[in-house]
Every structure is written in structure tokens, then in C-alpha cells.
Amino acid sequence: MGNSTGVPDGDRLLTRTEIAAMAGVTRAAVTTWERRAADFPTPRRTANQDYFIESEILRWLDERRVPSHRRTRREGEHTTYGDRMRRHGPVTSVAQERAARQPAGSVPGPRESPDPRDAEIVRELMGPLAERVGGADRAVAYLSLLSALLFLKETRPGCWQKVQAYVMTGAEPRSSTALLKLVGAETDSVLLAMGSLPEMQDALARLEPRRFQDLAHVVRLVGALGPHAFQLFIEEYEERAQLRSREFFTPLPVARLMAALGRAARKSSPSSVYDPYFRGGELLGAAVDTARWGRDRPGAADAPLPRLLGQTPKRATLSLASMGLALRGVPFTLQLKTRGRPWEEKWPQEQVDLVLTNPPFNMKDTSQETTRTGHWPYGAPPVGNDNLAYPQYALSVLARGGRAAVVMPNKAGNSGNTAERAIRRALVEQGVVECVVALPDKLFSGTPVPVCIWLLRHPADADDHVLFLDARDLGVMRRGGRRVLAHDDVRAVLDSYLALSPKEGPVRPDGPPPASVPSARVDREALRRKDYSLNPIDHIGRPSAPDFGTAGMGEAEAWAEVSRLRERCAELDERTAVLRNELETDRVRQAPRHRATLVELCEIQAGPSHALLAPRDRTPHGVVPVVLPKHLRNGRVTDSADDRASLELAERLTRYRLAPDDIVCVRSGAMGPPAMVRGDQMGWLMSSNVIRLRCRQGAGVLPRYLLAALSRPDAVNWVKDRAAATAAPFITQDALGRQEVLLPPLDVQREIAELLTLLGERSDAHRDLAAAITRARGLLLDQLTSASPSSQDSEKEPRS
Known part of the structure; x- marks a missing residue:
């Protein structure tokens, strides 16, 4: 399906009847072609109608001579049905007006705040009103309704007046179903004229308004909104919706950063x-906005805005994207690509200057090395994991001088x-x-998964x-526990x-300031030593933060326990002072050290799978304690007495x-410092959520x-x-084995x-x-401030 707003020779969507009229054949002939020819184009079906x-x-008709x-008198022996179709031109139902009207203009600049009145109205629209109109689990459909209303208001005043007239008329009865059908039909008419699949009626039919008055209120509120x-x-929807990882939108600041980096x-x-x-x-919208803001800078060339191309398997958001870009x-x-991956079909036909994409992640982490077939110039990705397929595909469609910015999971x-x-080796070496x-x-x-942006260049x-660049510490937390990047970030x-990229041409007097985020420019040889890692944390690191641990509660029993612990502390204070005086700090610090990985030092064993030790196998009535992450506290393994397995198991x-x-x-689970097993814990059992180092x-x-x-x-x-890097925090046995430690001689290790x-x-x-x-203080406080029996009796007496 193609949308070609403003492009005279862009694709259109045709029904079988329209194909027949343009090709000069009967409707039955088209059906016969479709039934008998295996290569006849596949229709896109929506609203109980097929569109081609x-x-x-x-292309198909160009291979069929009339x-x-x-033939007519004017047609020769080499005339094809494709030739006839081109001469005939579009039929009336397809040749609707293509350009909506002059667009509302660019969105506010990156430093500009949205109109406060608009923000207030949108908050009301996305509040309780959304549930009353959308019904349960209809967030995308409700978002489509708001977008369709604004789209009609800004691009088709006549259509918008029809919607308003239905809402404002005093005629009865008026129904939510009829109003939604009107909005969907008018929007689909415009979308179809642009070459977009008419999906809106189907989308809006999923809504379940409780009252017509609520739906009418939505129309009135949208009518009060400005064009931007x-x-x-989208932003308010992102704040409120909890989406599956394949459905979330790309936050606007991230989209702007990717578009700006590519440009x-x-x-x-x-x-x-x-x-x-x-x-x-x-x-795609951010690419347009970035280009428009660049043109608005003093002295900037008036370059044309880019042409946009895109694919998606999601019908639900196709119309949203079409309306947003048309505006x-x-x-x-x-x-719309509902089958196969993008690289399984050559599209677009021409190379592009910039690829921007946030593809679906696959968090599967397997040792399976079987690879897929196909053309993979940098190496075939593992089966079932497309993480490193998308960067290769992005590179394959770039024109000379092109760039690609791809959202990637850290794990990749x-x-x-x-x-x-x-x-990764091939990407780096090339x-x-x-x-x-x-x-x-x-x-x-x-x-909560953190990601990276990979900026790739044409070979x-x-x-x-x-x-x-390490931007992990940027952004501020907002409601719902989400982090948001500000324009300054x-x-x-x-x-x-800009500061760290190689400079070309004369130095600009208004050049960028020095790098303000942790960074490193790493050469190929250093990347080889790091096993071709493309994760910034392996090249930049993170400043150490103090680890205060978690405070534990003793078995304190009032003042006697305080006295006993005071004596114990005094003894340990004295022993520490003696040992500290005996330690030769300079000698320990200057002792030689060598690097070693955990796999070289230890036998690494992951806990049993759920098939071997299921949650139902852990009960308070077992004999052998089972160690879970919650039992690793302050470098020690604890026992909650609730998670035990049978001796037989x-x-x-x-x-x-x-x-x-x-x-x-x-x-x-929640990653924290490791813990050591004591002698009296011999034979305890690991859960599937822990790993053992021996x-x-x-x-x-x-x-x-x-x-x-x-524990550092x-x-x-x-x-x-x-x-x-995964949807739920998870470290593999192989990954942990690659962790390095610095080792001094054994005698120094023993002293430390x-x-x-x-x-x-x-x-x-x-x-x-x-x-x-603290416990004793609380006990004393309770004794000194509680009401006496006499005072309680006096409170019961009536006041005179």
C-alpha cells in the first residue's frame, strides 16, 4: 500500500470493479485472472472490501497483450492491458482530491512548549473520558478516534462540519455507533484518496462508548485544539499506556536524537x-521536523523536505502514521507488510539517504549457532533472532553517503x-x-530495557x-516511573x-562545545581486543558509586542485648586497629596484579531449570533450604525457612x-553483590535464579x-x-564467565x-x-509515653 501525498504518479488503491473499468474488461474477467494466475497481485482486505x-x-497487466x-482501432498488436489502463486514467471513485489542503505547519520546535491550553485539553481527553468512550483495553482505537477527528478538522473542513453538525443537532435519536461510523467513513475517504488502506471504520467500531454525551464531548474538545x-x-498515550514491547512508540526525544544524528x-x-x-x-515525522528546523536556521539553505518511505506489519497504527505525516x-x-521480514522482498526499489528504525527486539539468548539462509554480507544472524538482521538490512538499502540510525538492545x-x-566482527572490520x-x-x-542507538555508515x-557515547545518566523521571530526555539532554x-567526529572542511567559528557526555573514540585494534564489543559500557565504563548495602536488624532484646553488642564492638575495634597497623599498605598497593576471567578461575554452574526444580517443589515443609536471590544479603547466604525442597529431590x-x-x-532478577556459602550451609540447593562460582x-x-x-x-x-539488556534482568553463564578481576599474589590476597x-x-x-x-529506645518510648490506668479511667468520666 502506498501513500503518495503530493506525488502525481503515486500508487493508488483499486477495487476489482475499478480495475475492470480501467483495463476495458468485464468484472468477471478480473475475477478469472485472479483465480487462474498464481502470480496475480494479492489484495489488501479491510472493511469487507479488497483493494489492489x-x-x-x-506490472502484471504489462505482461498481458490484448x-x-x-483491440480497439487505435491499439496495435503489441498493446498490453497495462497500456490500456494507463491511457484510461483513474476512474472517478479513485481520482478523489489528493492534497488535503495546505498543512497546518511544522510541529513546535524542540525548545518550544506546546500550547498550555492544548496540553490541558489533551490531558482531559486522555483521562477518565478515555475509559468511558474507549472501553476496556481499547487504547489504540481511542487514540485513532482522537487522531481522526483532528485530522479531519485540519485537512477537510467540509467533513469536519458534518461531524460537528451531527453532534450539535437537536434531532433525535443520535447514537454513538452512527457518529463513529460517520467519523470512520469520512476519514477513510480521505485516506483512500491518498492511497492508504481505509482502516478507520474498523478501528473505531471497536470502541464502546458508555453514553453518546461522552463521545460528543470528545468531539467538542478536539474542536478546541490547535493544529499542533x-x-x-502520542505523548500522553505513551505516558498512560502499558504496551507490549512490539507495540510501543519511539519517544519523541529519542526520535529527534536519531534524526539529528543521521542528518x-x-x-x-x-x-x-x-x-x-x-x-x-x-x-519519519522527526526526520521531517528536523529538516524543517534546519531550514529555519539563519543562513541555512532552503533544502527540500525529504520523501518518506516506510513498512509496518501493524494495521492498528498504519492510519495513525498516515494522518501524522499528511499533517x-x-x-x-x-x-503494509503482514508477511515476512523486510529483507525478504526488495522494497523500496531505490536506495535511500537515511534509515531510521526502532525494530522489534528478540531477547532470545541461546547457544544455538545454526544460521539462516539468504544474502548476509556481514554474516547470517542466528535463527529466531533478528537483532543483527535489521542493521544489515539498513546498510543494504543505503545510497552512497547514506546513514542509518537503529535502536538496538544492549545485548546485541x-x-x-x-x-x-x-x-559484529565483520561490521567493525569493514x-x-x-x-x-x-x-x-x-x-x-x-x-525498562535500556537500549543503544547504532549509527551506521555506507561502506x-x-x-x-x-x-x-554514554548517555545513561541523562533524563529525568516522570510519572509512572518513565524517564524522559529533555532537549538539553x-x-x-x-x-x-559533533565534537568528537572527524572534522571535514574549515573549522566553524560556532563549532560545537566539547563533549559533555562520557565518550571514547576507539580504533579497530582496541575493538579486536574487546572481542568486537559494540556496547559502550565495555569501552567507557561507569563511575563507581558508593555501595552502602542494606541495614540488617539484629535479634536485639532490650538493654541486655545492647550491652552484649557493645562489648563485641569494642573487641572487634581493637582487633581491627592491630591488623590495620600491621598491614603494609604501600607493599600491598604496589604488588603486581594480573587480569583473569571468572571462567579461568572458577567452575561456573547455573541453577537447575524450572523443569527440574519448579516453584511448587519449594515449600516450608521441606528439609533442604533452596537459595534464591532474596537470600543473598551483605555477602552472606540467608535462609527464609519458607523455601525448602525434599531430601529426595x-x-x-x-x-x-x-x-x-x-x-x-x-x-x-534484581542484580546485587554476590554472597558466600558458610560451612553450616553445605548441601543447600540452588534455585534456577542463581549461579554458583566454585x-x-x-x-x-x-x-x-x-x-x-x-562486590565492588x-x-x-x-x-x-x-x-x-533483556526484558527481565538476566545474566547468562557465558556472559558472567567473561567478567575480569585483578589478582595480586596469594599472600597479598590473604592479607586483604x-x-x-x-x-x-x-x-x-x-x-x-x-x-x-533503636529497638530499646522504642521500648522505652512506649513505656514512658503510654497512658496510665488512672488517666484512661479519667478519660471515660463525663466532662462537666
């Missing part, structure tokens, strides 16, 4: 922009999958990765450096990119039982030193960053571990003392 794309029909007995409110609908990398405004998975059209007044072609940057590692930007988590509705512009990332799962000095790490004999590492090294804030952040262990005991004792004092 004109260009596909023309038989001699069917369309984006407010800056090209050094000029693109003439064509393509999104192979356009969701609600936010990225911007630019030519666009949107295609350093996945241990052999096929994905080979693809120099097509220009920049990778790490974004904060919680940017998208319905998922003709290959370079042996990759710029990494977007500007900081863009300025950092534990004996069958021998390989998953724990031994003294084992280090237990979180595998899935130091190898002769590996040159002491368990207690390793525990301390893995930077080590914990290393695990968190990799685990956060002994001091740290003593300091840990001292810290625990002081914490228990503070808890005991």
Missing part, C-alpha cells in the same frame, strides 16, 4: 528517509552468540559502525574508529558527537548443591578475595549493565581478605548495636 495496489496491477479480437496537538496525543553524520539534509518498521510514524505536508509512501552489542559475534550511543533505561512504556565512507549527545540434583566457600550470584584448585585465587572483588560497585555495575572479613564483622556488629539501641 495500482503499480502491482500495472487479444486481437479485443497531534503529537500531544549531522551526512553533513546535509537527506532527500529520502526510510523506516522498515515505522510503528506510529514517529521517526506535515510531505510526500510519503507507507506499505556484546552477545556471546558465535554468529552474532561474527557479525568500518561501517560510526557511533554507538548508550541511552538510559525506562525510556519506553511497558519495558564507501568506512573508517577504522567507532565513537562511543538531546543537545548534549549531539554536541558530543535434593539428592537427585546433586550437581546443584552448595559447598563451603562457594560464591553465589544472582542470575535473574574456585578451581591451583587457579591462584582465594574465595574470600574473589568475593570482595566481585564497578563489578556489580558490570553485571547489571549486561543483565539489563583477612582485613576485609574483619571489617565486615565489625561493620555488622556496629549495625546490630545500632539496631538494638
Whole structure:
């Protein structure tokens, strides 16, 4: 399906009757062609009507000559039905007016605030009124209603007047169904004239208004909105809706950042922009807005706005994207692709200047190395995982000098999958990765997954450096726990990119300020040493933050417990002072150290699968404690007494039982520091949510030193960053095995571990003392301030 607003030779949608009229045959002849020819174009069905794309029909008819007995006097022996169709021209029902009217103009600039009145109205529209009109789980359909009303108001005054007249007339009866059908029919008429599938009647039929008055109120509120409110609908929807990962829209600041990066990398405004998975059209719209703002700058060339192209498998948002782009007044072609992946069919036919896309992620993390067939110049992605298929496809459709900005899960940057590692290697070695930007988590509705933006360049512009930018600490938290990037955040990332990118031509006097986000420009050799990782955290790192741990509560029993703990603290204070004086700090600091990965130092064992140890197997009545992430506290393994397995089951799962000095790490869930198994916890059982590290004999590492090294804030952040790349935090056994630690000689490890262990005991004792004092204080407070029996009796007496 093509939308070609403003393009005279753009695709149209035709019915069988219209094809017959234009080709000069009967309606039955078209049905016969369709039934007998396996290659006859496939229709797009909506609202109980089939529509065919004109260009596909023309290509098919160009191969069919008109038989001699069917030719007119003016037609020769080589005349095809395609020739006849072109001469005939469009039929009346298809040749509706294509241009709506002059568009409402560009959306507000990045620093401009929306009209306060518009914002207030949109908040009311998306509040309780949305549920009363939309019904349960009809968020997308209600968004379509608001968009359709605004679209008609801004582009078809005559259609809008029909809607208003129905709402305002005093004639009875008036029904919600009739009004929704009117809005849908009028909108579909305009969409069909633009070459877009008429989906609105079907979408609006899903709404369940409680009262006609509520629906009428929606119409009146939209009538009071200004021309730039369309984006407010999307933003407010994003704030309120909880969507599945394949359905969320791209937040406006992220879309603007991607469009700005692509434009800056090209050094000029693109003439064509393509999104192979356009969701609600936010990225295509941002490309237009960015180009328009660039033209408005003093001294900027009046470059034409880009032509937009896009594909989507989502009918629900196709009309939304069409209306949003039509309001911007630019030519666009949107295609509904319900079967197959974008790379399985050559479309668009011509190369493009800029690809912007936020494709669906596949979080599958498997050791399966089987790859798919097809043409993959950088390596075939693993079956069932398209993460590294989309960047390759984006590169394949770029024109010379083109750029692609792709939203990617963090995991894709350093996945241990052999096929994905080979693809990253090829991308780096061929120099097509220009920049990778790490974004904060919680940017998208319905998922906390942090992502990166990969900026890719055409192979003709290959370079042996990759710029990494770390924007994870930017943005502010808003309602619902979502993070939002401000204009200054977007500007900081863009300025950092401009400051660190290779300069071409004369230096501008108003050049960008120095980089203001953590960054690193890494050459190819350094990338090889990092196993071709394209995750910024592997090249920039994250500043260490103090780790205060969690306060524990002792078994304090009033003042006697306070006295006992005070004595214990005094003893540990003295022992620490002695050990601290004996420690030669300079010698320890200057001791040689070497790097080693956990897989070199330890046997790494993930917990049993749910098939072996299901949640139902854990009960308070079992014998063997089962260790879950909640039991890892302050470097120790605790026991809640609620999660236990039978002895028979534990004996069958021998390989998953724990031994003294084992280090237990979180595998899935909230990532935190690891914990060590005590001697009295021998034989306890791992759950599926933890991973065990067991130091190898002769590996040159002491368990207690390793525990301390893995408890450092930077080590914990290393695990968190990799685990956060999935929909639910999860670290694989292979990924954990790649974590590095610095190891001094064993005698130095022993000194460090002994001091740290003593300091840990001292810290625990002081914490228990503070808890005991607090508990005793509460007890004393209760005794001193509670009402006496005499005062309670006096309160019962009536007042005189």
C-alpha cells in the first residue's frame, strides 16, 4: 500500500470493479485472472472490501497483450492491458482530491512548549473520558478516534462540519455507533484518496462508548485544539499506556536524537528517509521536523523536505502514521507488510539517504549457532533472532553517503552468540559502525530495557574508529516511573558527537562545545581486543558509586542485648586497629596484579531449570533450604525457612548443591553483590535464579578475595549493565564467565581478605548495636509515653 501525498504518479488503491473499468474488461474477467494466475497481485482486505495496489496491477497487466479480437482501432498488436489502463486514467471513485489542503505547519520546535491550553485539553481527553468512550483495553482505537477527528478538522473542513453538525443537532435519536461510523467513513475517504488502506471504520467500531454525551464531548474538545496537538496525543498515550514491547512508540526525544544524528553524520539534509518498521510514524515525522528546523536556521539553505518511505506489519497504527505525516505536508509512501521480514522482498526499489528504525527486539539468548539462509554480507544472524538482521538490512538499502540510525538492545552489542559475534566482527572490520550511543533505561512504556542507538555508515565512507557515547545518566523521571530526555539532554549527545567526529572542511567559528557526555573514540585494534564489543559500557565504563548495602536488624532484646553488642564492638575495634597497623599498605598497593576471567578461575554452574526444580517443589515443609536471590544479603547466604525442597529431590540434583566457600550470584532478577556459602550451609540447593562460582584448585585465587572483588560497585555495575539488556534482568553463564578481576599474589590476597572479613564483622556488629539501641529506645518510648490506668479511667468520666 502506498501513500503518495503530493506525488502525481503515486500508487493508488483499486477495487476489482475499478480495475475492470480501467483495463476495458468485464468484472468477471478480473475475477478469472485472479483465480487462474498464481502470480496475480494479492489484495489488501479491510472493511469487507479488497483493494489492489495500482503499480502491482500495472506490472502484471504489462505482461498481458490484448487479444486481437479485443483491440480497439487505435491499439496495435503489441498493446498490453497495462497500456490500456494507463491511457484510461483513474476512474472517478479513485481520482478523489489528493492534497488535503495546505498543512497546518511544522510541529513546535524542540525548545518550544506546546500550547498550555492544548496540553490541558489533551490531558482531559486522555483521562477518565478515555475509559468511558474507549472501553476496556481499547487504547489504540481511542487514540485513532482522537487522531481522526483532528485530522479531519485540519485537512477537510467540509467533513469536519458534518461531524460537528451531527453532534450539535437537536434531532433525535443520535447514537454513538452512527457518529463513529460517520467519523470512520469520512476519514477513510480521505485516506483512500491518498492511497492508504481505509482502516478507520474498523478501528473505531471497536470502541464502546458508555453514553453518546461522552463521545460528543470528545468531539467538542478536539474542536478546541490547535493544529499542533497531534503529537500531544502520542505523548500522553505513551505516558498512560502499558504496551507490549512490539507495540510501543519511539519517544519523541529519542526520535529527534536519531534524526539529528543521521542528518549531522551526512553533513546535509537527506532527500529520502526510510523506516522498515515505522510503528506510529514517529521517526519519519522527526526526520521531517528536523529538516524543517534546519531550514529555519539563519543562513541555512532552503533544502527540500525529504520523501518518506516506510513498512509496518501493524494495521492498528498504519492510519495513525498516515494522518501524522499528511499533517506535515510531505510526500510519503507507507506499505503494509503482514508477511515476512523486510529483507525478504526488495522494497523500496531505490536506495535511500537515511534509515531510521526502532525494530522489534528478540531477547532470545541461546547457544544455538545454526544460521539462516539468504544474502548476509556481514554474516547470517542466528535463527529466531533478528537483532543483527535489521542493521544489515539498513546498510543494504543505503545510497552512497547514506546513514542509518537503529535502536538496538544492549545485548546485541556484546552477545556471546558465535554468529552474532561474527557479525559484529565483520561490521567493525569493514568500518561501517560510526557511533554507538548508550541511552538510559525506562525510556519506553511497558519495558525498562535500556537500549543503544547504532549509527551506521555506507561502506564507501568506512573508517577504522567507532565513537562511543554514554548517555545513561541523562533524563529525568516522570510519572509512572518513565524517564524522559529533555532537549538539553538531546543537545548534549549531539554536541558530543559533533565534537568528537572527524572534522571535514574549515573549522566553524560556532563549532560545537566539547563533549559533555562520557565518550571514547576507539580504533579497530582496541575493538579486536574487546572481542568486537559494540556496547559502550565495555569501552567507557561507569563511575563507581558508593555501595552502602542494606541495614540488617539484629535479634536485639532490650538493654541486655545492647550491652552484649557493645562489648563485641569494642573487641572487634581493637582487633581491627592491630591488623590495620600491621598491614603494609604501600607493599600491598604496589604488588603486581594480573587480569583473569571468572571462567579461568572458577567452575561456573547455573541453577537447575524450572523443569527440574519448579516453584511448587519449594515449600516450608521441606528439609533442604533452596537459595534464591532474596537470600543473598551483605555477602552472606540467608535462609527464609519458607523455601525448602525434599531430601529426595535434593539428592537427585546433586550437581546443584552448595559447598563451603562457594560464591553465589544472582542470575535473574534484581542484580546485587554476590554472597558466600558458610560451612553450616553445605548441601543447600540452588534455585534456577542463581549461579554458583566454585574456585578451581591451583587457579591462584582465594574465595574470600574473589568475593570482595566481585562486590565492588564497578563489578556489580558490570553485571547489571549486561543483565539489563533483556526484558527481565538476566545474566547468562557465558556472559558472567567473561567478567575480569585483578589478582595480586596469594599472600597479598590473604592479607586483604583477612582485613576485609574483619571489617565486615565489625561493620555488622556496629549495625546490630545500632539496631538494638533503636529497638530499646522504642521500648522505652512506649513505656514512658503510654497512658496510665488512672488517666484512661479519667478519660471515660463525663466532662462537666
